[in-house]
Amino acid sequence: MSITPLMPVYPRCDVRPVRGEGCYLIGERGERYLDFASGIAVNLLGHGHPKLVKAIADQAATLMHTSNLYGMPLGEKFAQRLVDTTFADTVFFTNSGAEAVECAIKTARRYHYANGQAHRHKIISFDNAFHGRTLGTISATSQPKMRDGFEPLLPGFTVVPFNDLEAATAAVDDNTAGFLVETVQGEGGVTPATQEFLSGLRKLCDDHGLLLILDEVQCGYARTGTFFAHEQYGLTPDIMAVAKGIGAGFPLGACLATEEAAKGMVFGTHGSTYGGNPLAMAVGLTVLDEVLGEGFLDHVKSIGARLRSALEQLIPNHDMFEDVRGLGLMLGVKMKSDYDARAFVAHLRDNHGLLTVSAGQNVVRILPPLVIEESHVAECVERLSAGARSFAEAAA
Numbered sequence: 001m002s003i004t005p006l007m008p009v010y011p012r013c014d015v016r017p018v019r020g021e022g023c024y025l026i027g028e029r030g031e032r033y034l035d036f037a038s039g040i041a042v043n044l045l046g047h048g049h050p051k052l053v054k055a056i057a058d059q060a061a062t063l064m065h066t067s068n069l070y071g072m073p074l075g076e077k078f079a080q081r082l083v084d085t086t087f088a089d090t091v092f093f094t095n096s097g098a099e100a101v102e103c104a105i106k107t108a109r110r111y112h113y114a115n116g117q118a119h120r121h122k123i124i125s126f127d128n129a130f131h132g133r134t135l136g137t138i139s140a141t142s143q144p145k146m147r148d149g150f151e152p153l154l155p156g157f158t159v160v161p162f163n164d165l166e167a168a169t170a171a172v173d174d175n176t177a178g179f180l181v182e183t184v185q186g187e188g189g190v191t192p193a194t195q196e197f198l199s200g201l202r203k204l205c206d207d208h209g210l211l212l213i214l215d216e217v218q219c220g221y222a223r224t225g226t227f228f229a230h231e232q233y234g235l236t237p238d239i240m241a242v243a244k245g246i247g248a249g250f251p252l253g254a255c256l257a258t259e260e261a262a263k264g265m266v267f268g269t270h271g272s273t274y275g276g277n278p279l280a281m282a283v284g285l286t287v288l289d290e291v292l293g294e295g296f297l298d299h300v301k302s303i304g305a306r307l308r309s310a311l312e313q314l315i316p317n318h319d320m321f322e323d324v325r326g327l328g329l330m331l332g333v334k335m336k337s338d339y340d341a342r343a344f345v346a347h348l349r350d351n352h353g354l355l356t357v358s359a360g361q362n363v364v365r366i367l368p369p370l371v372i373e374e375s376h377v378a379e380c381v382e383r384l385s386a387g388a389r390s391f392a393e394a395a396a
C-alpha cells in the first residue's frame, strides 16, 4: 500500500509542531518557529493561553457534550453576548467555517421561501473567493482546483469579478437571493473590498430585497482591528459567517443573522450534533472576554499599524516586494512576478524559523496571533529581511 494513513490531500511541509508557547511553535526536534501564520488566522491568543487552557480543562471536567435536544445555558449566554455586540439578533453555532457558510446560504434561501418567493435562490459570489470545501461552498467559487472532479456542483451560484460593482449589478436577476462576499478576501490574496463596492452591494440589497451575506470567517473576530471588518465600512450585513478566531484554536463557527433574514429558520429546518456544545461555548465565552476586554482591539490596531509600517520599510530595501496590503493584523506582502511567494514562504520557514502563509496573487500572508508585542514585530521583520537577502542570493 502506498497511500498514507492521512488522506494525501495536503502537500505537508517538514515542520512538525508538537508544542506551542505563546507566539512560537516548537517542532519534533526542539526547533522554534515564530508563528506569524496562527494556524491560518485561528490562534488569535497565541498557543497555550492560560485562561483558555483553564476554561477548556474546567468545562471538560464539568460537561463536554449534551445535545441540542436540551437547553443550552452556556450557548444562550454566548449567543446573547454576540447579539449584544453585533448587528445580529440570532446565532447558529457550527464546528467550522464551511458549516457557518452553509448555514448562511440555507438561511438566505429559506428567507425568500418564507416570503413566498422560493424562485429567488441564486447566490452571487466573487472570483478568488474562498468559502470552504463542502459541495455547497465550493459551488460558490470559480477556482478549478477546488471544483474539478466534484461536479455536478450545487446549482444556483453565479461568480463575478471581485470589487466590480458593475458586474455584480448586472448579475442580479429575478432569481437572485443575495450576495456572498468576504469583507477582506483571505485565500484570494488579502484583498479588502473597496468601500464603493461593499456600499454598492448593500444598496443593491436594500433596493431589490436581496440579502447581504458576509463571510468573515478569516477577517472577522478582531483580526482587522475592529470586532468585525465590516464595521470599518459603516454598514452591516443581513447574515454573516464566522469561525477561525472565534474559537482561537478550538473548532467553532457561527452563523449570525438579523431577525428578518432568519425568518425562515424555524423548528426542524437546520441542525448539528456538536454545534454549540458546552465545551465549545465555554471556549467561545473565554475568547470573547479577551477580545472585547479593555484595550484588546486598540492593541490590534496599534501593533498592526507598527507591523505594517515596518513591512512597508522593507520594500525600498528589497527588490522582490511590490506592496503591503490588508487591514489590522491581516496583512499581505505582494511579491513581484519574478519571485514566487510560495517558495519564499518555504524559504522563511526552513531557513529563518518564520511561519507565514502564501495566498493567491503571489502574496505572503502575515497573520500573527493578535497578542504579539513590539519584540515579535522586530523579530519578524529581522527574519523577513534576512530571508529576503538570502532568497535573492539563492535566486541570483
Ligand SMILES: *Cc1c(COP(=O)(O)O)cnc(C)c1O
Residues within 6 Å of the ligand: 095, 096, 097, 098, 099, 101, 130, 131, 132, 133, 182, 186, 187, 215, 216, 217, 218, 219, 243, 244
Ligand atoms: C477558512 C475559511 C473558510 C472555511 O473554514 P473551515 O473551518 O476550513 O471550513 C470559509 N471562508 C473563509 C473566508 C475562510 O478563510
